Amino acid sequence: MTSGPCLLDDLLVSDDFLREILLRVSDLRTLTYSCPLVSKRWLSLTVDPKFWLEKCEYDDVALPPVHLRKEHAFDYKRILVKRPYNRNLIRNPSGEEELNFWKIMKRDGSGWTIESPPVYCDGRDFLRARATSLLNKVQRVKEQRIDLIAIGVEALVLDEVKPKIIVSERVSAREDRGYEYQLSAALGVVDEDGLISDVDEREETVEKPQWSAGQWQKVEIVFSDYPKGTREVVLRSGGKDSLFWYGHSGPRMTEASIMVVFD
Numbered sequence: 001m002t003s004g005p006c007l008l009d010d011l012l013v014s015d016d017f018l019r020e021i022l023l024r025v026s027d028l029r030t031l032t033y034s035c036p037l038v039s040k041r042w043l044s045l046t047v048d049p050k051f052w053l054e055k056c057e058y059d060d061v062a063l064p065p066v067h068l069r070k071e072h073a074f075d076y077k078r079i080l081v082k083r084p085y086n087r088n089l090i091r092n093p094s095g096e097e098e099l100n101f102w103k104i105m106k107r108d109g110s111g112w113t114i115e116s117p118p119v120y121c122d123g124r125d126f127l128r129a130r131a132t133s134l135l136n137k138v139q140r141v142k143e144q145r146i147d148l149i150a151i152g153v154e155a156l157v158l159d160e161v162k163p164k165i166i167v168s169e170r171v172s173a174r175e176d177r178g179y180e181y182q183l184s185a186a187l188g189v190v191d192e193d194g195l196i197s198d199v200d201e202r203e204e205t206v207e208k209p210q211w212s213a214g215q216w217q218k219v220e221i222v223f224s225d226y227p228k229g230t231r232e233v234v235l236r237s238g239g240k241d242s243l244f245w246y247g248h249s250g251p252r253m254t255e256a257s258i259m260v261v262f263d
Helices: 017-025 027-037 039-044 050-058 064-073 074-080 155-161
Strands: 111-116 127-129 142-147 164-172 179-190 196-208 217-223 230-241 251-261
Touching: 017 039, 017 050, 027 039, 027 074, 050 074, 111 164, 142 251, 155 230, 164 179, 179 217, 196 217, 196 230, 230 251
Parallel strands: none
Antiparallel strands: 111 127, 127 251, 142 230, 164 217, 164 251, 179 196, 179 230
């Protein structure tokens, strides 16, 4: 008996068998870059759009509904690699990487801090959060913008299919503090000159008096019928302590999210 690596002669196996092998390759870089170089036969299998659809289904990647797949030719390989649907597109949603990937629009008072776990909040489900300072009088103080095309959503999907775009965040505060919180969302729409402007900006505000906080509340904004040319989404949020106590006494924010979701 010999040991060590062995070479599978793909001439001895059927296309269906070889396809089943390739569907089970877990490393996407190997599957997309290395496997097509093995032989012309491997290349022919991996350039077939049907293969990438099957791979998405095998890996349980969120896809457009079946009836839409019959009407549109989606780039299933790109969907597999980017996975743009039914998942949170925000980077660093709860402060796992401090304030990386976030644009801080206003720095005042004591600024921002990361609490792990959030102080005097219900921490059973949310173990990390950003906390604001007492002097954050401007509500929209942190921002993250998502380029939907770069993240893998096709322009055809945004212009013709228009899945829901859901922007949300969880908010709470110390049990002994009141707070004011605001979530804002806007769509970036491209014009004939290729310039993107924010349109359809929406806001949701939450105010809680002292001794009524401590529990987490999900604040959500949903876009469903948006203009053709939508290419970006921006989430802005912030708040302040209603009593103006010293330190990071404002609302705690966690699980910031932007999702593109099919019904």
